[in-house]
Amino acid sequence: MGQGAGALMRRRDFLAATSAAAALAACGSKAAPPLPPGTLSGANDVLGHRLRRPDLPVPTETRRAAVAIVGGGIGGLSAAWKLARSGCDDFLLLEMESEAGGNSRAGRNEVSAHPLGAHYLPLPPREARATRQLLAELGVLQGDPDAAHPAYDEKYLCHAPQERLYTNGYWQEGLWPTLGVPATERAQYARFQDAVAGLRQRRDPAGRRAFALPLALSSRDPQLLALDRLTMRDWLLGEGYTAPGLFWLVDYACRDDYGTAATQTSAWAGLHYFACRDGEGQVLTAPEGNAWLARGLARAAAGRVLQNALVFRVEQGRKESVCDVYLAAENRSIRVIARELIWAAPQFLIPHVFAAQRPEWLAGIRGAEYAPWIVANLTLSAAPQTRAGQPLAWDNVLHDSAALGYVVATHQQLRYAPAPTVITWYRALHEETAGHQRQLLQSRDAWAAQVLADLARPHPEIRELATRIDIHRHAHAMIRPLPGRLWGGRRRDFERGGAGIQFAHADVSGLSLFEEANYRGVLAAERTLARLGVSFASSL
C-alpha cells in the first residue's frame, strides 16, 4: 500500500474518532430522538454501603453449620461445590445479592439471556484441573479431563466467526490490527507472538510452567517473578517494540482481562494473559455469559444458599466463627456460628466486617485498587448491519474506543433466520481509581447516550435498532494487578489462610479470572475438609 493510502488510513482513523458531536453536526439541527428505556442496576450499593453504617438490626436467631461461606461468586460457589461433592453437606453459603453468581451473573428478557459481567471461559489448560473437572461434570468437556486437548460440546464452543475488529471504518478478521499496517510493524507482531509462544512452552526444572493458570502453579524463577515489578508497557518498550498495533492489542488485552491499562498492569500479569493457555484462542460461551457455570456450581449447593443475606460482622474465635447476617428481604438479622469460615467476598471489605483486624491482612490490602466496570445490554430489533468487512461475530471489538466493543448474546443460539438480539457492551473504567468514580456514578441516561455514541460509529443505525438499554455498574469489579501486587508478598497471608479461616475469592490470586476464583474456592474447601477430618479426592 502506497504512502498516500497510509495517509488516508490516518484520515479514516480520525474520522472514526470524531464522535457523536460530528454526527449531530452532519445530521443538521434535527433534535436527537429520545433514549430507549432501560434500567440501572449494579453491585448492591445500598446494601453494601450499609456495612459502613452500624444501624443494622441485632440478630434474633442463631443457626449452626460446620462451614459458613461468605459470598456466592465463583469462588464461594466453587467451595460449596467441592464440599458437596465430597459429601460434606453441613454448610451455609451467605450471599448478599438476590442471586448467587457475583460477577458471573446474567440478566434475561423476552429476546435473550445476556451477561451482566463475565461472558466467556477460554479452553482451560491442563493445570486448571478443577475447572476441567467441573466442565466434565456439566457434560461440556467430553472424554478424559486430563487430556492435552479434550473435546468440548459444540454448543458451548464459540461459534464461528468468533471475533472481528473495527478499524479505519472497516471490520477486519481477528484482533491484531492489520489493515494498512506496514510489514515492519507486522514483523513485530510475529516477534511478540514467538516470544509468548516461547514463554508458553517454558518449564522450570521442577516442571512448572512459566505462567500457569491457576497462577499458584507457576514457576518461582526469580527472573520471571521480577516481571511483576514493571508495567506491561515498560516491558514492551524494554524489548524494543514500537508497533502501535502491538501496543494497542496488549493494552486491549489488559483492559479486557484486568480492567486496567497496559501502563498500569504488571508485566507478569500482562504476559500471563498470553502465555498461560494453549487453546488457540478458542473459548466457551453461552447467551448468559458465564452464568451457566455459576448455576452449574450452585446446583451442588442447592438448599444451602441464603440469598439477600449480607454478612456485616464476623468475629473469629479459636474454635468457631460468628457471622452476623442481615436478611434484607425480611429486614432482620440472624447469627450463623460455624466451625470453619470460608471468606469468598472481596478483600477490601475485611476492615469493614471483621471485628478484630489482623495487621498482616490490613498490610495485604493496603494500596489495592479495584477496576470499576460498566456493562450495557442493548436489546435490538435486528442485528446491527455490517457496512464493510467481515460479518457480525460473537466478539466485536472497537479499535478507536475507550470501551472494548460488544458481544452478541444470541450468537450461540441455534437459529439461522434474522431475529431481534441482545448485545452486551463492555467498558472498564481503566483510567479511574476507586477514589474518584465520578464517571461511574453517571445516570443511566448519560451512560446510554455514551454507549450509543460509541456504537454509532460502526453502526449508524444503532439508535433506531435499540429498544432497551440496561446499564449494569460494577463498582469494585476486579482487583487490579498493579506492579508488585502479584509477587511482592501481599497475597501471602490470604493464600495461606489461618486457623478456622480460608480465603476463596479471585482477589487471593490477584487476577480476576474464572479459573482463579474456581481454584481458590476448591482449595479453600479442600483445606476445610482436611481440618474437619472428611476424606476427599483432590481436584487440584
Next chain:
Amino acid sequence: MQRPLLVSVFIVASCGLAYELIAGALASYLLGDSVMQFSTVIGVYLFAMGIGSWLSKHVVGNLLVRFIQIELLVGLLGGLSAGLLFLLFTLHAGPFRFALYGLVLLIGILVGLEIPLIMRILKREVAFKELVAQVLSFDYIGALAVSVLFPLLLAPHLGLVRSALLFGLLNALVAAWALWLFRAQIGALAVLRAQCVAVIALLAVGFGFAGTFVSLAEANLYNEDIVHAESSAYQRIVVTRWRDETRLYLNHNLQFSSRDEYRYHEALVHPGLAALPGARNVLVLGGGDGMAVREILKYPQVESITLVDLDPRMTELFSQSPLLRELNGGALASPKLRIVNADALQWLEASPETFDFVVADFPDPSNHSLGKLYSTAFYRLLKQHVAETGRIVVQATSPLYARESFWTVVATLEAAGWQTAPYHALVPSFGEWGFILASRREYRPPTTIPVATRFVTPDALPALFHFPADMARIPAEPNRLDNQNLVRVFEREWGRVQAP
C-alpha cells in the same frame, strides 16, 4: 474565496465515499452476499486514492482548470458507475469484475487527486497549518455525512443507480460553481462551460430515466417475463415465465426451472423414501415451494407430512398462485400436510416429534447463518427427531463444481454419527447436483420405485450412487459450528465457478 472551496471539500468528500459504498453494495448485491465483495472494493479504492494523491504532485498548469475538469470527470464516471455496471452485468457477467475494479480504480485515483489539489489551491490564501486542519475537518464531516445517510436514506429510497447519479451531479455542480466563482482567473471559459453543461445535462437526464432503466435492466437480468416479484421479510422472491417455462429465484439465485425440477425433486425424495415402505411421518425442512411434498404425497402409506419453511410468503404464494399450484399439483393444500413457518433449527430444538423420513432442502451454505444448517450440531439435533429405522436426505450443492463442499457435508454427517450414502443427479438448470442419504444403518438402494416417476427409475438408481473420478470423494473436515469451514470452502469453490 476560501469558504466556497471548503464547502466543495465537504461535497467532494461526500461524493468520494459515496462511490466507494455504491460500488461495494452493488458488487455484493450482484455477486451474492459474499463477505469478500465490500472488502475488495474498499481495498482497491483506498489503494487507488493513494495513487491519486501521489499523482497529484504531477498535476501542473492552471490548477483551477484542472480541478474543474477532474470534478467533471469524477461526476461523469462516478455518476454513471452504478448504471453502467448494472447494465454490463445483465448483458454479460464475464467481464463484470474487470469493469468493476477498473472503474473503482479510476474513480479512486480521481478522488485521490481532489483533496491535494484543493489544498494546493488554497495554500495561496491560508496558512498551511490552518489549511490542513480546515480542509481535513470538512473532508471528515463530508465522509461522515454520507456514511450515515447512505444505509439509512440513499440506498433504500433512491436505489444505487440513482444515488450514484445524484452524487455525480453534485460533483459536476461543484465544477460549475467553481467555474463561475473563479471565472476571472480562467482562460478558456467557453470550452469549460460547454463541458459543464454537457455533463450536467447527461447526468440529469440519467437521473430522470433511471427508473425505466433499472426495470429494463432487471428484465434483461432474468431474460424472461417477471410474473411475480416481492421482497418478503427474509428474501427477494421472483417468479419468471418464458414460453412454457416457470422459474423461481430467491435473492437472484435460481431455485428451480419447471422444465427440469422433476429431476431434482425426484432425486431428492425417491431414493430414500422408496426404500422405507413403513414410512408414516415425513418432515420437510425448507422446500416451501411444495415440490418435494408433491413427490412424497405419491406414497399412500405416508400419513402425515410436516413442512417447516421460514418464509410464510413462500408457502402462501405456492398455495395460492394458480400457476405455481399447477406446478406442485396443489400439494400444499393436502389434508395430510401441516405447514409450520418457523426457523427449522429453533423448531427442532423445541419439538418432541420424531419422523421416519426427513428432507433437508435448504439454501446452499453461502453464509454463516446458513452454514449452521450443515453443521455437526444440526445433524446431531436431527438425530433426535428421526426414528430408529428412519432416514434423512440432504441437498448438498454440486459435487462437480463444489466438490470439497459436497464431501465436507458427507464428512459432517459422518462426524455426527450417521452412515451416509452420497449420490448425484444431473439437473440441467443447475448442472450435476449432489444429495446425501443418512441413517443409523446401512442403506441399500431399493429394487423398485413403487410410484410413478420420470427420472428416478430402478435401473437408473445404481448409476446415481456411482461417483466418476472428477467428483469422487476427497478428504474433508467436518463442518462444526466453531469453525464453519464449509462456508469458506463453499465461497472459494463457487467463487471460482463464477469468476470471469
